[in-house]
Amino acid sequence: MGPRNRSGLCGGQAPRRTGPAGPVSAALVRPWRARLRFEASVSQVIAATLVAAFLLAFLLMPVGRVILTAFLDPAGGFTLIHFADFFRTSLFIESFWNSLYVAGMSVVFASVLAVPLAVILARYRFPGSALIATLGVLPLVMPPFVGAVAMQLIFGRNGTVNLLLMDWFDLRLDLMEGLNGVIFVQSLHYFPFILMNLSASLANIDVSMEEAGQNLGARGLTLLRTIVLPLSLPGYLAGASLVFVKVFDDLATPLLLNVTNMLAPQAYLRVTSVGLADPMGYVISVILIAVSLAAMVGSGLLLRGRDYATAQRGGGGLSHRRMTARGKLLAWLFVVPVLFLVLAPHIGILLLSLATIWSFSPLPDAFTLAHYGTVLRETPQFLTNTLLFCGIAALIDVVLGVVIAWLVHRTKLPGRELLDLAAMSALAVPGLVLGIGILRTYFDTHLPGGDSLATWWGMLIIVLAVRRLPYALRGATAALRQVHRSLEEAAENVGASKAVTLTRITVPLMAGGLAAAFVTSFATAAVELSATLVLVTRDVDAPIAYGIYIYMQSAAGRGPGAALGVIAVLAVALCTWGAHAVAERERSRRVRTSESQEAA
Template identity: 85%
Template structure:
């Protein structure tokens, strides 16, 4: 018998049979948003980088880049800073992760707090605070000079960027590695012990290699974040790195200068390459284990010597993590703090200054980030619904396009938005690219991946049978989504909104490119402007404390929402709760 070959149906014919009009409209609206504010702007950056004066293709701009000593130096400096930040972040995170996953340590709650605390403070705020504490004339070095007659050059040049970035981003490695270690099957450890492996050998040859996926996930994220960062080097007066060079070329030479676009392309390519390399290192290897009885490493008691060693490591790390928080708080309250270990006196005047003279920084942040969070939740829910609940062709491309924002630095997106929309005028004659509307949209695009993943996780926990029951009662797709699905996802969506809001509140790279007037600028821009002068450091620190409080409150709210949802699901799945 011969099989009948069915001809392939055109895409639009498949869409008519596999999707409802509502699904098609929703997909087209999301695709239009991503196309207009992510794909086209980033694409314009690439086009300009490879475009000759007559509009043709050329590589001459890249040749000019690699012939310019400053750009070559900046490229290697960025690679060096990002790589060394991963190394030093690993020196902090790996021992902490092992302590959490392997031992019954009385400071477990403390270490868990350490894992989140650095992320609460924006890195550029931490940079200023670390100068006060560890700078050449900071608290630590002044005391060392008085007591022992020497200084530690921790905050000089590239070393200062590495120091600040390592302390800020090590939680990415800590959280990923801890989760990975917790999933290592105890039987693998027992097998190693039976073969004679003990203590450090067992850890080095068995446990850590099995947790490599978690480590590489965190390490690649640290590398990309540091490599693309703009604000921290600028605040530390380090400009011989790629991101600061791209920003300076665009803001000083102008949008017509191709070098800013060439550097932007290199930033994107290196970021994607770093993520690809992490995936390549895991390729062809099997890290799966068959867990028994819940699996996980066997947690053992610490000896007195081991407990002392752990505390000798945890206490200095705790001091380093808390140093920027104390530093920025003291600066916000200081009348004068110069060439002395502590401020001469304390005042609340700086808070009064920012609340009276520049309250728009705070109100603008609440407005822009609130709208950006709402946009992210709406688009995140829509994409998650299309991917998980429909058979619409191309739905996974929407997911991939939205997630690609992770690999696009804020600086690159900001430059692309300027190039694409600078000549588009609003009703008052102002450029659309530098308006608060566009800034809000850019904040939403930058944080969309976080909301999308949260929305996807929340929708995966809503059983299809609940939707089917509603449809059997006569409810349409939209009514089911609005009345059944979204309310059941409420906890996850609230966490998605709060996460988007909190992270958008401290976005600076894109903000520096797009914000042109103080009256339209958010909190992060205000901190940067104040910190440019010695007289503005106090008010800038006050804004920094406010930013930390905003992020901390949002982080706490997201945690509470997640815990509430977890408890609710546990009660609903436990028959004894009835």
């Protein structure tokens, strides 16, 4: 026998580990150690901690405070009495059903506009295809609350259309009265979401599926109803759910149309009139969040268990067939009125900004540039604040987007997906709810000068950044995925750390995508009003969206307000054009690079 060691085993054999169920071999333990090993550098941990702290402080904690407050009684205990009071109050019940009705009908009317346009764009060689593509962007350039004022001038009780109809046919259309006005404005503003998503979905349908339906005898509307539209359902539901959520949570449009019997206006009025201690504002906020999440989750559940995959890689795209003369006539009869509706807000706000007097007449009495001089002379801070606030917010979004995308897709840091999930959750949080949460969380925290931290202009920048972070994050993620890992590995092989590789190699290669993300965040932040109305207390700290709203509250200020609206539209249009130009340049650069590599 061999020599014994202290454990009594022969040959110096290592002692065997034992557990509750008996001996456990080290070979079985080793894989679990490998799984639990913390694979992260110090820089990665610091970056993740800073991002998590930002999201926790300015998104999760404020929203959590709103939700928690809705369930607390005055003594601090759990209660459902506030929700019971909500459902016992006739005004709140009416507001709840009105909000659902407006959101649902906006989806219906937006679909009436978007679905035919998408089908024409995807199925036919139509000479107006470029015009239809323009319709997919044009409404989004104008903020919906600015469009609401313009639509009143064109389609209101004493607007251009009704005055002409009364003169010619003794007929009046109540398109802008009450809830109908909100539905009309929101449908025109948000239908491009359905148009763009449905067009993309139709373009990815395999042509062989359409041909199979034709071989079985399906033609015309039958083919469209049984084959084409069902296969494009994912794109339609993506756009429709987005329209529903946007309309349901919107605050500014109902307020400017003097419609207060909806949930978002009721939450705003409760907080601003009754105060932060009133629980009903928080209860309504929780319901806003719950319905928004339900709409997004519900659209996904409708697709569960169904297969929409194409038979060939990338889809073949629907066959573009030639339109008959009758088809072209019908298409133009549809496209031209839609174009008029889409352009009406832009025309109306431009005319109002140039009008001396425009009341009870189809067109202004005379034109002037005085309103532009008024806003540039008396309230230049609206413009400078917008450039400053939205520029800093967009920069914050780009930095956070790059860091989160890098942590998620380039590291093995445990829990990194939670950062992406937390950042994207801002999409489901209405701006009004986030603003109320910020007030609830930081109102009693005071700066050295005595001002509340919640109403400090720097807090507005942070809120704008949080609200637009998902857009920048998706842009940064897309840009990062186009940077090949071998380029980063080459830098690390010559001694560069991961942080140096990120700043010197990865980020410069992502420049085009990040520029597009910056201008997208800037443009959308420039017209943010829901959170702005809650947090801004002084005109000197207000951006342009707040200025438009204040001016539009009085008939005397509608001209300067319209001038600010035109400036906002031009700013958003320039940013949209800039983002598109940068994206196209990057796409062209990638195509040229790919072609040169193939040639080599």
